[in-house]
Amino acid sequence: MRYRARYVGPDGTEKSQSFPDRQKRQAEEWLTGIAADMSRGHYIDPRAARVTFRQFAEQWLAERTGDPNTRASMGSQLRIHAFPYIGARPLGSFQPGHIRAWVKQLEENGVRGSYAKTIYSNVRAVLNAAVDDGHLARNPCSARSVKAPAVETKRVVPWPAERVFAVRTALLERFQAMVDLGGGCGLRQGEIFAVDVDELDFDSDTLHVVQQLKYSECRLVFAPPKGGKLRDVPLPGPVADRVRAHIKRFPPVEITLPWGTADGPLVTKRLIFTQESGELVRRPSFNNVHWKSALVASGVIPERKRGESHTAAREHGMHALRHFYASVLLDAGENIKALSEYLGHHDPGFTLRTYTHLMPSSQERTRKAVAAVFAPDPKP
8 A cells, every 4th residue: 555645736737756655644744845835935846856957057058148159168167077076966956065075076176266166156057047947946056055166366466567578579570569459458369369450540549449369169250359348448659650560561461250159150350460371360379389488588487498388377478468558557547447448347346356456555645644734833
């Protein structure tokens, strides 16, 4: 003899569960719990709870809108770093301990810092969607005992002007103006590689930043700048003069690539930076061959030993030119909101958090102001 407990779910369909002989009380308690969950809005359909993390994540990715390159990157991270460990787990069975164990596994696998935090954020987003869709009652990532991977915060230390110009001199002549646009206009590396001659308005001394060069499914494409932040950046006179000289010495080359994604529509741009062969400047080869050689020549990193690669120089990548640009503007008294616009940041608060320590100190002004008030009265 067995007991079958039946109830009608919120979707109007009948659901049931079988209990062995002599477990009538357990069946009644189970039905009471189901009724309580439905009344509190905490009910989870047992069939939905059995969907695995991987099944739901793949569906969630397929339904996402927005930048397809971002979607592809998220999918790759989940496949490599999440599915092998938590992909087969039913959503309804997730507990905070499972997430803690997975985060520990990431660390043991050498996945740390901002990259690990990005992966964790993707998993958390999947589980948030699973809660919204009724697959589990609460996101285990929200538990107080679960901590996101730690990211070591480092203060930006901008290059001195002497280093900027030393590196510029050490580069091949056809690449030297890249330093001018990075340090003089604050462009990202991908934006520098994709500068079209038509985006340089020498009459109004303005550079229109409307695209970047990036990878989509291992293929180079033209795409909007990071975050879709199209912007106009002041083009200082000396920088404009150097760019004009570069264009005269190395005429722009027409390059045709897909727009946005690897299978996007083809567009043609007249790029001011290309290789001697007339081909695109590719990030890996430029960084490893040209940029690091210039860092060695200017004494930023040591010369590599025979048979070895150059020293890792993440903090000395081309992004250092953006930090230099920010430090120059802040030292000149430019406000954070304007700097944020010129850099293409999504939020002035991010700019402030990144560069607040570079802002001119007000301590001396404070000392003088208070000293003037508290100065002793002149003797009669």
